[in-house]
Amino acid sequence: MNKILKIIKREFLTKVFTRGFLIATVLGPIFIIAIMLAPAYFMTVTGKQPLTIGVVDYAQIVQEQLAAAFNDTLKNGTLRLNFAPLSTEDYTHQPDKYKAQVDEGALNAILIIPANVLDSARVTYIGKTVSDLDLMQRLKTGITGILNNERLRRAGLDPVRVKELTGSVKINSMKIEKGEAKARGFDEEYLSALVFLFILYMTIIVYGSSIMRSVIEEKTSRIVEVLLSSTNSFQLMMGKLLGVGAVGLVQYIIWAAMAGAAILAATSSMPGISDAVQFSPSILLYFILFFVIGYFTFSTLYTAVGAMCSDMQDAQTLSTPVTLFIVLPFMISFTVIRDPTTDLAQILSFLPFFTPLIMFVRILIVQPPAWEILTSVLINLLTIVIIIWLAARIYRVGILMYGKRPTLPEMIKWIRYK
Amino acid sequence: MVDADFKIILYSAMINTNTDMTSLIVDNVSKSFNSFQAVDRISFSIENNRLFGLLGPNGAGKTTTMRMIMNIIVPDSGTIKILGQLFHEKLKNRIGYLPEERGLYPKMKLLAHLQFLGEMKSMSSAVAKKTASEWLERFELESWADKRIHSLSKGMQQKVQFIGAIIHSPDLLIVDEPFSGLDPINTKFLKDILLAMKKQGKAILLSTHLMDQAEKLCDGICLIDKGRVVVQGDIADIKKKYSRNSILLEYHGDAEFIKKLPYVQSLNDYGNYMEIRLQDQADPRQLFGALAESGLPVKKFEISETSLNEIFIDLVGGDGK
Numbered sequence: 134m135n136k137i138l139k140i141i142k143r144e145f146l147t148k149v150f151t152r153g154f155l156i157a158t159v160l161g162p163i164f165i166i167a168i169m170l171a172p173a174y175f176m177t178v179t180g181k182q183p184l185t186i187g188v189v190d191y192a193q194i195v196q197e198q199l200a201a202a203f204n205d206t207l208k209n210g211t212l213r214l215n216f217a218p219l220s221t222e223d224y225t226h227q228p229d230k231y232k233a234q235v236d237e238g239a240l241n242a243i244l245i246i247p248a249n250v251l252d253s254a255r256v257t258y259i260g261k262t263v264s265d266l267d268l269m270q271r272l273k274t275g276i277t278g279i280l281n282n283e284r285l286r287r288a289g290l291d292p293v294r295v296k297e298l299t300g301s302v303k304i305n306s307m308k309i310e311k312g313e314a315k316a317r318g319f320d321e322e323y324l325s326a327l328v329f330l331f332i333l334y335m336t337i338i339v340y341g342s343s344i345m346r347s348v349i350e351e352k353t354s355r356i357v358e359v360l361l362s363s364t365n366s367f368q369l370m371m372g373k374l375l376g377v378g379a380v381g382l383v384q385y386i387i388w389a390a391m392a393g394a395a396i397l398a399a400t401s402s403m404p405g406i407s408d409a410v411q412f413s414p415s416i417l418l419y420f421i422l423f424f425v426i427g428y429f430t431f432s433t434l435y436t437a438v439g440a441m442c443s444d445m446q447d448a449q450t451l452s453t454p455v456t457l458f459i460v461l462p463f464m465i466s467f468t469v470i471r472d473p474t475t476d477l478a479q480i481l482s483f484l485p486f487f488t489p490l491i492m493f494v495r496i497l498i499v500q501p502p503a504w505e506i507l508t509s510v511l512i513n514l515l516t517i518v519i520i521i522w523l524a525a526r527i528y529r530v531g532i533l534m535y536g537k538r539p540t541l542p543e544m545i546k547w548i549r550y551k
Numbered sequence: 552m553v554d555a556d557f558k559i560i561l562y563s564a565m566i567n568t569n570t571d572m573t574s575l576i577v578d579n580v581s582k583s584f585n586s587f588q589a590v591d592r593i594s595f596s597i598e599n600n601r602l603f604g605l606l607g608p609n610g611a612g613k614t615t616t617m618r619m620i621m622n623i624i625v626p627d628s629g630t631i632k633i634l635g636q637l638f639h640e641k642l643k644n645r646i647g648y649l650p651e652e653r654g655l656y657p658k659m660k661l662l663a664h665l666q667f668l669g670e671m672k673s674m675s676s677a678v679a680k681k682t683a684s685e686w687l688e689r690f691e692l693e694s695w696a697d698k699r700i701h702s703l704s705k706g707m708q709q710k711v712q713f714i715g716a717i718i719h720s721p722d723l724l725i726v727d728e729p730f731s732g733l734d735p736i737n738t739k740f741l742k743d744i745l746l747a748m749k750k751q752g753k754a755i756l757l758s759t760h761l762m763d764q765a766e767k768l769c770d771g772i773c774l775i776d777k778g779r780v781v782v783q784g785d786i787a788d789i790k791k792k793y794s795r796n797s798i799l800l801e802y803h804g805d806a807e808f809i810k811k812l813p814y815v816q817s818l819n820d821y822g823n824y825m826e827i828r829l830q831d832q833a834d835p836r837q838l839f840g841a842l843a844e845s846g847l848p849v850k851k852f853e854i855s856e857t858s859l860n861e862i863f864i865d866l867v868g869g870d871g872k
Contacts, residue, residue, distance in 0.1 A: 139670045147659065355654030359715065361623045362648030363671035365640060533623065 136364045137372045144347075144376025149383065157339075158384050162391065165331045184241040184268075185215045187231060189224045191248040194283045195256075195276060202275040219243070235261060244272070251284060266471045267323070326470050326497045329420055332388070333490060334463045337427040338456065340381050341435040344373065345448055348439030348532070357532045366529040370436060371521075378428055385424050389417040419496050426510065427489030429517045431459055437524035440531030447538050462490040473498045483509045485516035523548060573635070574599045574723045574754030575620065580629030582615055589615040591778040592629070597754045597771070599722065602745060604769035605758040606863070612778040613758040614651055617727050620756070621648050634722055644673045647721035651728045651758075653712045657701035662687065664700060665715060672719035679718070686714045690740070709737050717748065724748060724755045730764060742768065762860035772859070776867045786859070793862040796829040798838060801851035812841060819861065826861060 148154060190196035196218050203214040217240070224231055224245075234240045242260030247253060256276060258269070282292040351357045360369055393414065434455045442448040462481070469478040473495045482492035482501070488509045495501050530547040531539075539547065575597040582590040590612040597603040605613050618624040620631055622638045633642050655664060662683055669679025687693045690710050695703060703711065709732070717724060726745075730738050745755055745768070759765050765772055766786060773783035782789055800806075801824050809815060809825070814833035819826040829835060835854050842849055 135673060136671055139667065143659075143667050147656075351654075351656075354657060355650070355652040356656055357654075358618075358623065358650040359648070359653055359655075359668070359712075360671065362621050362646065362650070362716075363643055363668070365622075533618075 137368045137375070140364070140369060140372025141376040141379060144373055145379050148377060148380045154380065154384070158387050161335075162328070162332060162388055165335070166328055168331075183213055183215060185217055187217050187219045187234070187240045187243045188246070189219045189221055189231075189243060190246040191221050192246050192250045194250065195246045195279050198279045198282075199275070202279055203271070216244075232259065235259060246276075251280060251287075254280065270471065323470060326494060329416075329497060330463070330466055330470070330490060330494060333420070333424060333427065333493060334459065336381060336384070336424060337431050337459055337489065340377060340428055341431040341455070341459075342452070344377050344432045345435040345439035345452060346445065347373065347377070348436055348528075349442055349445060349448055352440070352443060352532055352535070361532075366532060367525050369532075370525055370528045374429065374432055374436060374521075377432065378425070381424065381428055382421070385421045389421060392417060416497060419493060422510070423489040423493040426513045426517070427459075430486060430489070430513065430520060431455065433517065433520045433524045434458075437527040437531070440524075440528040441534075441538050441544070443535050443538070451538060458486045462487040466490045466494050469494045470498065479505075483512055485513055488513050526550070572599050573597065574601075574633070575756060576630075576632040577616065577620065578630045578632070580616070580619060580626045580631060582612075582619060582624060582626050588778050590619070590626075593773075593775060593778070593780055594629075595773040595780070595783050597723075597756055599754040600749060600752050601770045602749050602755045602757065602768060604765035604772040605756060605775065606760070606762060606765050606772050606859070607758075607775040607781075608760055608867075610777075611760075611775045613760075613775065614727055615778075616775075617648075617650075617725050617756070617758060620725060621646070641673075644719065645722045647716040647719065647724040647726075649713060649716040649724075649726040649729060651731070653716075655700045655708060655712060655715070658699055660697050660699055661692065661703065661711060662696035665711065665718060668715040669718045672721075674719055682718055683714070686718060690714070706734055706737050709733060710740065713741055713744065717744065722753055724753055726755070726757045728759055729757055730759065730761065762863055763858060766859040774859075774863055774866070776863075781863070781866045789862065790856055790859070793865065794857045796831055796833060796835070797855050797857045797861065798827040798829065798835055799851070799853040799855045800825040800827060800842075800849065803848040803850070806847055808845060809838075809841075812838065814838070819864070826855075826858065828857075828861065 188196045188199060196216065199214075199216040200212075203216070204212065219231060224243075231240070231243055235243055238261075242258060245257040245259070247255065247257075250256060254277075256272075258272065285292045285295050351360075357369070364372075435452060438448060438452045438455060442451055465477075465481060465487070469475075469481075469491055472478070478491060478495060479501075481487040482495050482505070484491075492501070492506065492509045496506065526548045527544060530550060573596050577596065578594050579592050580590060580594070581588070581592050593612070593616060595603070595605075605616060607613055615624060619626045620633065621643075631638060634645060636642060659667070662680070665683035665686065666676065666679045669682060670676055672679075674682065684693065684696070687696055692707060692710065695707065700708065700711070713729075716726070724745075729741055729745075733741060745757070749755055757765075757769070769786055771783070771785050772789065774781045782793070800809075803823055806820070806825060809818060809827065814830050814837055816828045816830045818828065827838065829838065839852060842852070
């Protein structure tokens with residue numbers, strides 16, 4: 134155990150006190166935010182024009198509250214969304230007339246609220262384009278808020294009182310006010326999620342490939358057999374994983390502190406901006422937690438790959454499947470950001486390899502129940518134990534093997550060696 | 552490399568051996584990789600105060616045997632006892648190991664690196680650092696203490712590697728081909744440390760494929776080939792037992808005719824140096840006469856003890872002629 138600590142210490146000290154670490158820690162998030170900000174800003178500036186939406190409200194609950202719910206304005210101060218009430222009777226008899234109006238552009242869209250909306254929780258949106266996911270999301274949350282308030286009222290509860298008493302409802306109200314807070318109109322919820330996601334994704338890959346490189350370096354510099362005369366391969370592997378992991382953790386803690394300080398500074402200098410800030414401190418803790426999970430899942434795999442290879446070219450080929458398992462969740466997470474409530478998102482968020490990104494996105498955007506988070510974490514911890522066990526067996530044989538990298542049957546044999 | 556002082560030291564050390572403690576017992580150990588039998592029922596033992604050579608050509612199973620002693624590879628069968636105990640992790644603190652392919656972390660600083668290697672043998676940080684400094688001083692490397700390993704010359708790195716293996720003053724030292732790639736100065740440096748350690752009562756196992764080196768340095772040897780023990784025991788006993796009627800000849804020119812002499816059993820021709828083995832009953836003077844008659848320019852004619860190399864070739868049926 135003492136020797137693991139020595140290995141951790143060496144790994145940590147040789148990696149933390151480097152210029153590379155300093156630069157990555159300080160400039161990394163700035164760089165990522167800059168990359169994210171440019172297209173997001175570009176996208177939102179050009180994309181938003183005032184819209185007129187015809188509302189057919191069979192339920193007679195939603196329509197009169199829409200204006201209050203969607204009071205965000207454009208740069209010039211006009212309302213972004215204008216709701217025109219349409220007669221339910223006319224619409225029932227001549228739906229085509231209104232659809233034609235949409236087609237001609239007199240209306241941008243028609244929103245149909247069925248009579249049983251409180252139970253079905255479904256509304257219909259008919260528009261020329263339905264691809265404005267931001268608008269869809271806005272409508273969804275706005276109408277959900279209205280319906281929720283109505284349900285509360287019907288249950289004999291005062292929505293205002295409930296809002297005061299429950300945190301999540303309070304966040305909903307912030308969301309509605311968000312339009313005012315950010316007059317420039319870009320979607321900070323989406324943006325901050327993307328920034329977190331990018332950092333998570335990048336660091337998992339960077340730390341994973343760095344640990345892989347370091348395993349190969351130890352092989353090629355032939356230090357590994359010297360070390361094995363003092364310790365065993367498991368301690369060596371764990372020391373490396375934990376040591377490099379500690380470096381990552383320190384980096385994350387610095388970033389979390391930076392983010393916290395930035396929020397603090399922003400809110401104290403510009404009151405009101407706190408509404409625009411989408412994450413609470415607990416998000417920062419999740420951020421660290423899912424980095425740790427992702428780190429151990431992938432870095433352990435990268436360690437095994439490194440142990441199997443004798444040079445970086447080999448390693449690049451062999452690490453592709455591992456990298457794929459991090460790229461895939463990253464790709465999927467973009468759709469999850471837009472709608473984290475799909476079955477796919479929910480299932481994937483429990484799957485090892487997917488959890489670190491997908492569950493994190495879900496937490497960022499819709500707070501899933503605590504048991505779901507806990508279950509996914511437990512599943513992943515179990516997976517990590519299994520991966521470590523497998524990797525340790527590959528590592529043990531691999532670090533002393535040079536030359537040709539093993540075939541799959543050979544690898545299985547390695548795992549089964551006593 | 553023949554060193555008169557060295558032999559005196561060697562023999563005096565042998566006389567001083569007065570303990571019967573066995574530092575290493577390798578008992579009937581086997582290991583195969585897939586269908587390849589790397590080590591086949593090898594047994595030998597080393598008392599402390601002894602320098603023991605594990606000899607054999609490349610691929611004989613020397614490195615595999617050493618790795619099994621270090622428990623880096625687990626034997627298929629047989630037992631290994633180190634310092635009287637079966638392997639357990641803590642024993643590593645009492646063993647020094649210098650593998651054939653040895654490395655260092657190129658980006659670490661010299662002193663910090665040695666300190667780390669000491670710490671890995673469970674030395675406290677302070678003691679490891681102090682010991683590392685002492686060694687650096689002894690080998691005039693102290694001005695390099697804060698330099699990174701990659702800025703050191705190859706020769707310096709070899710010294711550092713060796714210091715790393717003995718920094719914790721191990722009771723059993725295992726060195727795999729310690730002299731390969733060393734220049735004469737570092738060879739002497741290493742040899743001196745090995746002998747000094749032996750004098751301190753440590754047991755040393757070294758492997759080499761260079762027979763003449765082992766012959767000069769080791770007290771006992773175990774000669775292996777293709778994973779099997781060919782011969783083992785004290786060098787003196789082995790040489791006595793397998794001694795042949797041998798001549799060392801240094802010459803210039805064409806000595807082909809010697810091969811055809813009827814009383815020459817075999818020879819090993821190096822071009823201008825030749826090891827000739829006569830048939831058991833032959834008289835060396837016969838050869839001397841033949842050489843004089845031939846007019847071959849002879850620089851040296853020596854009736855010699857059979858070298859370990861010759862014994863080895865005899866025993867494994869190598870290409871002696």
